[in-house]
Amino acid sequence: MTRVPVLLLAAAAAALLLGAVVFALPLWTTVAGLTLVIAALIGLALQRDPQSNRLTGEASHGTEEFAPKLLDVALDEMREGLLVIDTDMRVVASNKAARDVLSETGPIEARRLTELTRNPAIYDAFLDALKGQQRDGVKVETYDSGRRVFDLRVVPFHANGRIAGAVGVLFDVTRLDRLEIVRQEFLTNVSHELRTPLTSILASAETLETGAVENAENSRRFLSIIQKNATRMERLIHDLLELGAIESGSVSVNPETVQLKSLVDDVMSSLAMAAAERTVGLRNLVPTNAQVTADPHRLVQMLTNLIDNAIKFNRAGGIVTLEYARNGNDRISVTDTGEGISTQHLDRLFERFYRVDRARSRELGGTGLGLAIVKHLAKAHGGEVSVTSRIGEGTQFTIELPRQTPSSRGVGTR
Ligand code: ADP
Numbered sequence: 001m002t003r004v005p006v007l008l009l010a011a012a013a014a015a016l017l018l019g020a021v022v023f024a025l026p027l028w029t030t031v032a033g034l035t036l037v038i039a040a041l042i043g044l045a046l047q048r049d050p051q052s053n054r055l056t057g058e059a060s061h062g063t064e065e066f067a068p069k070l071l072d073v074a075l076d077e078m079r080e081g082l083l084v085i086d087t088d089m090r091v092v093a094s095n096k097a098a099r100d101v102l103s104e105t106g107p108i109e110a111r112r113l114t115e116l117t118r119n120p121a122i123y124d125a126f127l128d129a130l131k132g133q134q135r136d137g138v139k140v141e142t143y144d145s146g147r148r149v150f151d152l153r154v155v156p157f158h159a160n161g162r163i164a165g166a167v168g169v170l171f172d173v174t175r176l177d178r179l180e181i182v183r184q185e186f187l188t189n190v191s192h193e194l195r196t197p198l199t200s201i202l203a204s205a206e207t208l209e210t211g212a213v214e215n216a217e218n219s220r221r222f223l224s225i226i227q228k229n230a231t232r233m234e235r236l237i238h239d240l241l242e243l244g245a246i247e248s249g250s251v252s253v254n255p256e257t258v259q260l261k262s263l264v265d266d267v268m269s270s271l272a273m274a275a276a277e278r279t280v281g282l283r284n285l286v287p288t289n290a291q292v293t294a295d296p297h298r299l300v301q302m303l304t305n306l307i308d309n310a311i312k313f314n315r316a317g318g319i320v321t322l323e324y325a326r327n328g329n330d331r332i333s334v335t336d337t338g339e340g341i342s343t344q345h346l347d348r349l350f351e352r353f354y355r356v357d358r359a360r361s362r363e364l365g366g367t368g369l370g371l372a373i374v375k376h377l378a379k380a381h382g383g384e385v386s387v388t389s390r391i392g393e394g395t396q397f398t399i400e401l402p403r404q405t406p407s408s409r410g411v412g413t414r
Helices: 006-024 031-045 067-077 096-101 120-130 174-209 216-248 260-277 296-312 358-363 370-380
Strands: 081-086 091-094 135-142 148-159 162-172 256-259 281-284 291-294 319-327 329-336 384-390 394-401
Touching: 067 096, 081 096, 081 120, 096 162, 120 135, 120 148, 120 162, 148 174, 174 216, 216 370, 256 260, 256 296, 260 281, 260 296, 260 319, 291 296, 291 329, 291 394, 296 319, 296 329, 296 370, 296 394, 370 384, 370 394
Parallel strands: 281 319
Antiparallel strands: 081 091, 081 162, 135 148, 148 162, 256 291, 319 329, 329 394, 384 394
């Protein structure tokens, strides 16, 4: 390594990392403290003689023996990748995270960056830094072990008034990038879901305006279409707000001891008409003494969604059965005798807007959000929901709730 004043290097590294912290603060507040420590460590690391793999004589007294190990461990444990190169584009220092990005397992010191990566984003950023141009927010994507996305920041460092090399820090933003994709998909879905009924409403209103209103029967037909679609939009917005509130944690879940049988009776009564319309029978097989610990309002919401689906996706003359079992946790199952769901859909069934048959779900007045709401409510209770299904035989959804002793939570009785 070309010897450059250690303080300059440390200052460059610290400036780079402080800048990175400011950039990252809204996203990773927790890394701020760590990053400051890292800045100091980089200053120390740059004192190393890469050939001998030892710290130079400037290391503080009494730490000579363990300092190299400490530095290696500290730098290698960093989640951020660190890569320092000299003016020949040869690696002066690196840590494990950076070597992972470059798919290197052994030491890479003294090797040229061009030998190590063909990724133009990395190469160009370091090249620009050597020309004196700081680079921020460079998006680096790798595909070696699945898609990973990094945010690269590279700054030049100077010695004796000249550029002596460049320091780069790679932040792993794979998760954030994935969330961004989910967010965009969600927006597209919402827009699409809202646009469909809105188009119907506009078309019907236009038809009425251009003469259909003169005819009483036509008027009724188009008004009914408007009402149906407006109701659908209202339901969708209600479910979206509900899901948003549950996901953001602003919905409080207040568990108490609930008499399950009577709660299920209430839910079944509210859905009795829908079941009768489809000639689907409702069976409550929950034992009279079954008690669960749950927020009664939220449990009603979960069971309503599941039973409503079990009715909608059932066959004429079918049955929906509610059962309770206890195996450590409380398990409440909703079983139908409907068409069933093929295995390939089961993994994604609880995703927002996921439907097996989109047109059918819409036809039945669904929003595609019911199961996502059930999943998040079950999670808010510390539980979960699962599904098993057999094509042609039916589907079973099971809500599993943790069993609480009366003393572990403030409980009342419903
Ligand atoms: P939707 O409003 O469409 O019912 P959900 O989130 O409640 O939305 O359900 C998502 C999809 O899962 C439904 O569109 C349907 O394809 C499938 N599904 C849910 N419950 C059942 C069931 N009991 N039997 C068969 N398919 C079901």
